[in-house]
Amino acid sequence: MQNLDNYAALRNLAALVDFSNLINSTLDINFALNNILLTCLGKFHTSKGLIALLDENMFFQVKAYKGVQKEVIDNFPKVSLEDFSTNERLKEFIEKNNFEVLEIIKSTGGIKGILLLGKRLINKSYEENDISFLKTILNIGATAIENSLIVEKLKKTNRELDSKINQLKSLFELSKEFSGIIQPDAIGKLLAFTLMGQLFTSKYAIIVCDKNNFYFLENSFDEALLNLALKECNVNNFVKPISVEEIALTYKSLFDVGVELIIPMQIKTETKGLILLGKRNNNLSYSNTDIEFIYSLGSMAIISIENAKLFKEMLEKQRMEKDLETARNIQNNLLPKFIPELSNLSLAAYNNSAKIVGGDYYDLIKLDNDNLLIAIADVSGKGVPAALLMANLQAFLKSICKQMLPLNEATNIINDLVVENTTMGSFITFFWCIFNDSTKELTYVNAGHNPPMLIRNNVIYKLKKGGMVLGFLPTSVPYISETIKLQKGDVIILYTDGITEAMNKNFEEYTDERFEQLVLNNSLYEPNTILEQIRKSVEEFINGAEQSDDITCIVMKVK
Amino acid sequence: MTDFNVNLRQVKNVSIIDLRGYLDAHTAPELENIFNKLLEQKKFRVVVNFNDLNYISSAGLGVFMAYIEIMRQNNGDIKFTNLKENVYNIFDLLGFPLLYEFYKDEQEAINKFITQENS
Known part of the structure; x- marks a missing residue:
């Protein structure tokens, strides 16, 4: 009898050594659990068993059965x-499914899980030495379980790390790529591809915001519906990432279009664009990572998009400046290039535009x-x-003076021509005269221009006769002219x-006063x-x- | 100059795209052009052969996401073959095996199209 017991103990020991070797030969958690269960089933002649392990939240999850x-x-x-030792529902579960034994799986690191075993098929219940053998098995098993759990966790961490590295690689690659692109469309496309590839979604929109206007760079949602939904939104409300829960609650119409994540694209703290994402094809939700x-990606992209916009604006501005330069050249060509020589009149003229192209005009034409x-x-x-109106005026003037009409007629x-050729509100103050x-x-007509000054014997006379400014109304009251007989030493000053x-x-x-005083003080000099x-x-x-x-001035003096 | 090359050939009624070199943000538009060409020609059965591809980035993966739905809506598919381990790892990391079929060699993928057609 003693021998038999010894023999049984020896057999148990050998089984334990075998079990220990087997279970520690691998770090695969499923293999370990499977073997613990199979060993128990074989040893105690029961047909069922399960192992539940504690999860991260300290709840038991069935991992093998x-x-x-x-x-x-x-x-x-x-x-x-x-509460597992007192939980009523666990008790019910055990009774209902005919489990007989509940044993704790415990390692040096604490409780790892529980093992349930069914009734023995040999009509014997678990005896004391069975239970102590079971405990030994579980002690050995617990270490193996703990090791494989650690490895599992390590694998998960490694994968998370890989994923992070992958994201960083994407960011790095795109930052290089973005800096070389100057078309917003191309940036949008690249951003879309990266989002699709990295996040496993095919529903997305990349939107540039300008005040409360939204422009789609890329969009795979229903465009009409999305537009409608965005109309209800204020871009200033999108200052941080908005999760699907909040979208469902606050932005119902966006949610209905399928938007599950909103990420603002910001420069400093101003939202300049939005990335909208829909459902992921792997049914996962978007994690904080x-x-x-996406936020980093968006920030990078929006800076490139803004740069591209600014670059385009700069090009346009340069082009416009070039146009203006051309206009200025044309305008300069419209002004007289030399001063005519007369026996009884000396002349000097000056014109300077405030802007690149100006609105002042003067002309000297020998009839x-x-x-x-x-x-x-x-x-x-x-x-x-x-400048265009001025060019028009010059053309009218050149052609009309060929007809040798009286100046008032x-x-x-000219007034009627200007009226016909200007839009509402444009007008011209105009003075012209003919010197014989x-x-x-000197015969002159003044159409609303600052009256030129005639200085004779230190007294200023103003040349005011004429009529209304050009371009307001068709001529109904005819302009009148005045003829003055000039004397030697008379100075006439035309100015704007x-x-x-x-x-x-x-x-x-x-002021006029300062100007008049200056003119009086200098009237004895030559025009220049x-x-x-x-x-x-x-x-x-x-x-x-x-x-x-603009400043224009013509000075004449009678010889 | 990034080293990337894409070639298109036809085996029966399956279009094979051969990729070579580095598929990244810079070169993704080339692959996109090929897919657009396939759509134009109404060729929806696509096998992508990665045998000579050394690197793929998210933007590269994005191109496949952009075209998978339209291919399937037209009774086609995009299947992947001959991936190097480092390339497959990136697909795996981002969950692509959930949505796409991967094969060891090209013929397997082509056969899959043919059996699908016959069934």
Whole structure:
């Protein structure tokens, strides 16, 4: 009998050594659990058993089972480490499924799980030495389980690490790629591909926001519906990533289109664009790591998109500046290139545009041997529209003076032409005169222009006769002209309001009074000198402030 | 100059795309062009042979995501063959085996199309 017992103990020991060798030969958790169960089933002659291990949240999860239907396992109750010894539902589960033994799997690191075994088929119940043998098996098993769990965890961490490295690689690659692209469309496409590949989704939209307008760079949602849904949104509300729960709650219409994640693309803290993502094809939700990745990607992309936009704007600006330069050249060609020589009149003229193209115009046209036409005009507005109107005026003037009409009648016609050729609100102040070199008679019409000054014997007379500015209304009241017989030493000054309204840094104007005083002080000089004094005086007055309006001035003196 | 090459050939009614070199953000548009060409010609059965591909990035994977649905809607598919281990690992890491079929060699993938057709 003693021998028999010894023999049984020896056999048990040999089985344990075998078991230990086997179970520690691998780090595969399923292999370990399987073998623990099979060893128990074989040793105790029972047909069923299960092992449940503690998960991260300290709940027991069935990890291996034998001789039990899957439906039974599905009904395994939710039991935690704290209450498994008292849990009523676990007791019910054990009774209902005829389990007889519950044993704890415990290693040096604490409780790992529980093992349930069914009734023995040999009509014997578990005796004391059976239970102690079971405990020994489980002690050996627990270490193997713990080791393989650690390896499992390591594998998971490694995979997470790999995934992170992969994301970093993508970011790095794209940052290189983005910096070389100057078309927003291409950036959008690249971003879309990377999102699809990295996050395993085929539903996405990449949107650039401008105030509350949304432009789709890329979109695979229903465009009409998405547009409609975005109309209800204020871009300023998208300042951080928005999860599917919040979208379902707050942005119902976006949710209905299929949007499950909204990531703002920001420069500094301003939202300049959005990345919308739909369902992932692996049915996973977007993790925090994913969201961080998309956010970084978006920030990089939006800077490139903005740069591309700025680059395009710069090109356009350069092109426009070139156009203006051309306009200026054309305009300069419209102004007289030399001053005509007359026996009884000396002349000086000056023109300076505030902007690249201006609205001032003057002309000196020899009509015949005796008569010189002198004109000055200020076109309302500035820049290209003013320059175009000015070019028009010049064309009218050149053609009409060929017809040798009386000046007042010619003015009537010019006004009608300007009215026909301008849009609402544009007008021209205009003064022109004809000087007869043999009779010294000056005939003029003033259409709303700053009255030119005639200085005779230190007294200023203003040349005001004429009519309304050009371009407001078709001629109904005809313009009138005046003829003055000039005398030797008379000075006539034609100018635009750029002189009298010239402004210094304190926003003070040069004023008519200052101009008149200057002119009186200098009326004895020759035209060139007078003009020089005017320029100097205005320049000194504005003292470095930006010239706000075009300046044109013509000085004549009768010899 | 990135080293990437894509070649298209036809085996029966299956289109084979051979990839060579590095498929990344820079070269992805070339592959995209090939897929667009296939769509134009209404060829929806595609096998991608990765035998000579050394590297793939997310943007490269994205191209396959962009075309899988349309291929399947037209009773076609995109199947992958001859992947080097490092290339397969990237697919695996991002969960592609859930959605795509991977084969050891090209003929296997072609046969799969043919048996699907006959069934």
